Amino acid sequence: MNNKNTLKNLGELQIIKIIENLIYEKTGKRLIRDDSFFYPLNKVSINFDNKDSNVVFNSDMLVSSTDVPPQMDYFQIGRKAVLMNLSDLVVKGVEPKGIFISFGLNNDLKLGNFKELMYGIIDSCSKWDIEYIGGDLNEASELIINPAVFGFQDHSKIIYRDGLKPGDYLMANGKFGLTGVGFDILLKQKSGIKKYPQFERSIKAVLEPNEISREALILSKEGFATSSIDSSDGLAKSLTDLLHSNPNSTIGFEIEFDEKLIDKEAFNYSEKYNSSLEQLVFSGGEEFIHLFTIDAKLFDSAQKLVQETGGNLYKIGRVISEKRIIYIKDNEQIELKSHGYEHFRDL
Secondary structure, X not given: OOHHHEHHHOOHHHHHHHHHHHHHHHHOOOOOOOOOOOOOHHHOOOOOOOOOEEEEEEEXXXXXXXXXXXXXXXXXXXXXXXXXXXXXXXXXXXXXXXEEEEEEEOOOOEHHHHHHHHHHHHHHHHHOOOEEEEEEEEEOOOXXXXXXXXXXXXXXXXXXXXXXXXXXXXXXXXXXXXXXHHHHHHHHOOOOOOOOHHHHHHHHHHHOOOOOOOHHHHXXXXXXXXXXXXXXXXXXXXXXXXXXXXXXXXXXXXXXXXXXXXXXXXXXXXHHHOOOHHHHHHOXXXXXXXXXXXXXXXXXXXXXXXXXXXXXXXXXXXXEOOOOEEEEEOOEEEEOOOOOOOOOOOO
């Protein structure tokens, strides 16, 4: 390998300068070098004299060995690192305002690949008009990207995980199964679009996830949602996490296992390759689909408002007065046993 084309030949100060120049090239903004990072509150429309005001943070680490399929290019990696953080913030009803990012970089990383990585990060930030404030840089044995995003919201407008109640409708702003198919093709079959062109949407759902949708911001403003969660570790894990966030309530979920929940490509893939549809839907992961619970009386108003703004809300189930998760398939009631992906746990 030619060291002139790798980070090994550059050193930390030169890499920082490259980051600064790429950000300036794409945004026209200069990073400020200092010991800490600063964000002027006069950029925010929220009233900080109001004791109800909150600064809301999220940090979600991308580690190449667990989060990056071999077929994913560096632009896609950078973009994903930002999206996975935005999703957790936006689902709370919070508009992201700023981001700072810490990197762990292998010194054999090619400069061209690093630039593509930064272009993916900057592109994703620009689409939400997020200010890239700064970060940290270190040497590591594999690629690690650890962004932190933040925004501002009144306590009364934040959509927490707790708050759901029996009778609420369970809603999603997207359909499940695409990433389950995509991961099966990319990781198990070790293949791609060329061999499976009819499942291009599923493969792209993994490599190039859709932009984070704004339904949560709309529901937050109107106070329609009683709870919310980002589904990025699989639908089963997300539903389980919602239940764990309401430990003092006797609640569970009844899921309608039909076309409102499941994308048609997942139906087609399951039938063609005899793959478990339940596995594709409940254990796919990295969907970045937002789940909400909404009072049944407000459902029609919420759905109409979201659709008028170009968004989607699908009714996929309801909250029940039992501590379990069940799904209805072919008129049969089945209890969901899978709890999705967990770090540090052998499956």
